[in-house]
Amino acid sequence: MNNREFGQSGIKLSPITFGSMRLDPNRIELEAAVELLTYLYDSGVNTFHSSHEYETDSFFCQVMQQFRARHPGSEIVHIAKIGAPHFDEDKFNSAKLVTLIENRLQQLDTEQIDLVQWLVRHQPNDDQHRLPILAECQAELGETWAQLQKQGKVGALASFPYSVPFAEAVLQFPTCSGLVTYLNLLELEMTPFLEQMEHAGQGYVAIRPLGGGLITTKTLVQKNENTTNDADKLEAMLTALEIPVADLTKFAVQFPLLHPAVASVMVSVTSINHAAEIIAAVDGIKSDRTAFNNILKQAEYAPI
Template sequence: MEELKNKLSLSSITLGTMRFADKNMSVEEVIRLIEEANDIGITTHHSSYEYSSYELYCNALKKTSCKNNLKHIAKISAPHFEDSEFSFNNLEERVDNELERLNVDTIDVLQWLVRSKPINDIDRLHTLNSQQKEIEEGLNTLKNKGKVKSVFSFPYSVNFAEEVIKISVVDGIVAYLNHEEKEYEPFANSKPFIAIRPFFAGKLIEKLGVEASLNYTCGQKGVLSTIVGINRLSHLESYKKFL
């Protein structure tokens, strides 16, 4: 675990970009947020082409002075909802699109999702088990080509997490972890882990506060980084202690 942590060198807090558009931020405001976050040590970003903020984020990112200093966690699915099975060609195309939009040579963490329509473990575990060879070879190819440094699974369920982490090419788990959602706590203490939603969609900020919430999430021994949605410069001060 320590070797992977050193290899990735993610900041302990990751800038979540999902809500930029929802908060009506301008390109200039996002640029300033990215740069001031970088100045205090938030050098890892989480993004997805599925987010309404993606265009805004990409437009701002390319104008920042710190863009070459940043690490990226990119959320990509294969198979996606409409796909009937895992396709390496589809996955590589989606990764290539991310590399182009983010203007980077490699994605530090591929947040990989196995989806079905509707989401259910029966279909998703069938994909995992019936196509394990193709999946392993495909993810290894992306690593060997230098397009991704690591693969973390967003599992949707504990059952899926228990199976997907057995695949050698999968480096860790990325999932919800907070005082109310503790299902993945065993993984966060035994496997490389990236935490999402430390404030339980904001509910814990009023109940416990930022510091107590992050003390729990960041305190699990496998947590390499915690993704936090930050939309205001004034919020940055709250995270300095954890960097």
């Protein structure tokens, strides 16, 4: 598995990022979870996404600690989700950002967060409030970030923008190296930014390539009333592209990685079987802008 640079940030990610949100101790025991991480790592997946906000986070940190104890010297790349300001705040506070990052370093028992996925939140969480917060914090964020980088505590900063107007604004920030947000066959709203991001040297991590489990072969095989609309759309897409239904999971994982701006797809798996399928899907994958654009065209026009 060839690692890919996140834009021109110097941070290299495995094409698959393991997303920890669903690593639930009610579904998988500690020993099996350590085995899963070991399998992923040995297969070339060294990039891990986590958040102190996930209910499963203390379990993930425990699994990571066990993994590292058994694999000293392993090179892990961390992507961490950090919201500053949070929903109950109304402006950016750099001391709060620093505290959240320092806490995260401790929780993950690591020296550096390679990619900080930064969220600007507000209650209500709309652009009318968030865009002015963003505009106001540019200089303060820039200074704080430079300091954190100098101390070796962070690598690059990327945005989870929540909206297209916010993405447009934050991508103008010199501090922002790219986006870590949704991109899959059913969530395409950020695709218009990909070309400009590539030219600007910014990177993209595509969250939930399987649409949270919806964009899989199983969904089409076991179609029901809750999934009919999406399943029909996916079926129309596969027919137009002459892709067998049996290949949908593989195709869904590959799609974002066809764009040169996309460094990694962020996916959750809770079993070695699922992990093996995802890893096989990216085997030998290379960027292919023409193929990406062709699929995008079909995905955009597939009937809803």
